[in-house]
Amino acid sequence: MNEGALLDHLTLPEQFDVVVHPVRELRGDVRAQPSKNYTTRYLLAAALAEGETRVVGVATSEDAHAMLRCLTDWGAGIEHIGDDVVIRGFGAAPRAGVTLNPGNAGAVARFLMGVAALTRDTTLVTDHPDSLGRRPQGDLLEALERLGARVSSNEGRLPVTISGPVRGGVVEVSAERSSQYASALMFLAPLLPGGLDLRLTGQIKSHAPLRQTLDTLAAFGIRASASDDLSRVQIPGGQRYQPGRVLVPGDYPGSAALLAAAALLPGEVRLSNLRENDLQGEREAVDVLREMGADIHREGDTLIVRGGQTLRAVNRDGDGFTDAVQALTAAAALAEGTTTWHNVYTLRLKECDRISDTRRELERLGLQARETEDSLSVTGAAQIAGGVTADGHGDHRMIMLLTLLGLRAEAPVRITGAHHIRKSYPQFFAHLHSLGARFDFVERDT
Ligand SMILES: O=C(O)C1=C[C@@H](OP(=O)(O)O)[C@@H](O)[C@H](O)C1
Ligand SMILES: C=C(OP(=O)(O)O)C(=O)O
Known part of the structure; x- marks a missing residue:
C-alpha cells in the first residue's frame, strides 16, 4: 500500500x-x-422529483451521507454507481412518521425541516447535542407555524417534530441568523398547492447560498422569481421537480x-x-x-x-x-x-x-x-x-x-x-x- x-x-x-x-x-x-452545498441541494431536489435523477460526482463527506441517510429513511431509492448517486425520488410524498438524524449537518437539518411540512409528522434528532443540538432553529419553526404546521421543539432547538400539511401563501422568515431557513422554505414551496411568497426579514445574511438554492430549483425545472436583494422570493405552487442529470461542481469552501x-x-x-x-x-x-x-x-x-x-x-x-x-x-x-x-x-x-x-x-x-x-x-x-x-x-x-x-x-x-x-x-x-x-x-x- x-x-x-x-x-x-x-x-x-x-x-x-x-x-x-x-x-x-x-x-x-x-x-x-465535490461541493458540499451543491451535493446537499442536488440530492434533496432529486428526492423531491418523481423518477430517477443521476447526481454526478457526489461529495463523500459526513454531511452528504447524512442527507442520503435521511432521504432513504423518507423513502427515496438510492444507488451508488462509482462516484455518482442515482436517486429514485418520492416527489411530494416523503414517508410520514419517520425520525431523521442529520448528524451534525446544519443545512441538511434545516432543509429537511422545511420539507417535513409535506408529511403528517416527521421528527428530527441529532447525535451531536453539543454542536447541531445547540444551533437555533426557531426562526424556521416559527415560519412553518405561521404557515399552519404544528411544531414541537426543545426551545427552538433539536429534537423537533413537524406536522403538516400546509397550503402555502405569504410568509415572513428571518434571514438574520442563517440563510438556511429561507432555503428550506424555498425547497418546500413548489410542492405546496399555494406555493410561497417569501419575505426575508432582518439583515439578510449569506446571500450566496440563497442563490445556490435558486440555481438548484432552476436545474430541476422549478419556476421561481426573486428581487435583486433577495428580500422577496416568489415560488408558484403545484409544480414538480423534474428528474434528470446534474453535475456537482468543485467545492470552494x-x-x-x-x-x-x-x-x-x-x-x-x-x-x-x-x-x-x-x-x-x-x-x-x-x-x-x-x-x-x-x-x-x-x-x-x-x-x-x-x-x-x-x-x-x-x-x-x-x-x-x-x-x-x-x-x-x-x-x-x-x-x-x-x-x-x-x-x-x-x-x-x-x-x-x-x-x-x-x-x-x-x-x-x-x-x-x-x-x-x-x-x-x-x-x-x-x-x-x-x-x-x-x-x-x-x-x-x-x-x-x-x-x-x-x-x-x-x-x-x-x-x-x-x-x-x-x-x-x-x-x-x-x-x-x-x-x-x-x-x-x-x-x-x-
Ligand atoms: O445553505 C447552505 O448550504 C449553507 C449556508 C451557510 O450557512 P448560513 O446561511 O447559516 O450562513 C453555510 O455556512 C453552510 O455551510 C451551508
Ligand atoms: C457551517 C457549516 O455547515 P452547516 O451549517 O451546514 O452545518 C460549514 O460547512 O462550515
Whole structure:
C-alpha cells in the first residue's frame, strides 16, 4: 500500500487527534473535492422529483451521507454507481412518521425541516447535542407555524417534530441568523398547492447560498422569481421537480483552505475543478488572498498558487464567504498587520462559536486576536512557535485553520478531535499529504 492510500479517510482511525508537522514547501496537483452545498441541494431536489435523477460526482463527506441517510429513511431509492448517486425520488410524498438524524449537518437539518411540512409528522434528532443540538432553529419553526404546521421543539432547538400539511401563501422568515431557513422554505414551496411568497426579514445574511438554492430549483425545472436583494422570493405552487442529470461542481469552501495553505508556503500548487463562474461565495477567497499579496492565477478551471510571498492584512466584510473565513484567518495570522473580518456574527452560530473559540485558539498559539459581537481581528506574526495542543472544537473549519498554522509553525501542533474534518472534507489531510505535508494520527478512544 502506498503512503497516500494509508492516508485515505477510510483507513484513518475512527476518532483521532492529528499532529501537524512544520513543512518547508507545498508542491503538486489536487482536484478539488465535490461541493458540499451543491451535493446537499442536488440530492434533496432529486428526492423531491418523481423518477430517477443521476447526481454526478457526489461529495463523500459526513454531511452528504447524512442527507442520503435521511432521504432513504423518507423513502427515496438510492444507488451508488462509482462516484455518482442515482436517486429514485418520492416527489411530494416523503414517508410520514419517520425520525431523521442529520448528524451534525446544519443545512441538511434545516432543509429537511422545511420539507417535513409535506408529511403528517416527521421528527428530527441529532447525535451531536453539543454542536447541531445547540444551533437555533426557531426562526424556521416559527415560519412553518405561521404557515399552519404544528411544531414541537426543545426551545427552538433539536429534537423537533413537524406536522403538516400546509397550503402555502405569504410568509415572513428571518434571514438574520442563517440563510438556511429561507432555503428550506424555498425547497418546500413548489410542492405546496399555494406555493410561497417569501419575505426575508432582518439583515439578510449569506446571500450566496440563497442563490445556490435558486440555481438548484432552476436545474430541476422549478419556476421561481426573486428581487435583486433577495428580500422577496416568489415560488408558484403545484409544480414538480423534474428528474434528470446534474453535475456537482468543485467545492470552494474546502479549497479555500488548500489555497491559503499554498499561499503560506513556498512551492507551487495547482488546484483543478474550480469553475470560474460559480455561485459559491467562498470563490471570493481567491480575491482576498490576492489582495493579501498571494500569487494566484487561473487557467480555465485550475487555480495555480505560487506560495511563500509576504502577505498583508486586509479589512473585509466576511459574510459573503462565510465558510472560508477560518481558512483565511490562517493566512491573516501570518500576514503583516491586523486583519479584521466584519459582519460575521453568524459565525457564532455554526459548529462552534467561530468568533470566540477562534480567538481563544489563536491566543493559545501565541497570536493576538480580538473580537466584537460581529467581527474577528487577528494581528499577523512573523513566526508561530507551535509545540502546543490546540482544540479543534469539533469543527471541521477550525481544524482546517489550525492545520494551516501547524504547517507554518516552528514545532508540531496537535489538534484534538481532528476526525471532525470528515463533516465536509474527508480527504483534507490526504490532499495536503500529497502536496508534501506530514501528519501523525493519534487514535482516540471512541
Ligand atoms: O445553505 C447552505 O448550504 C449553507 C449556508 C451557510 O450557512 P448560513 O446561511 O447559516 O450562513 C453555510 O455556512 C453552510 O455551510 C451551508
Ligand atoms: C457551517 C457549516 O455547515 P452547516 O451549517 O451546514 O452545518 C460549514 O460547512 O462550515
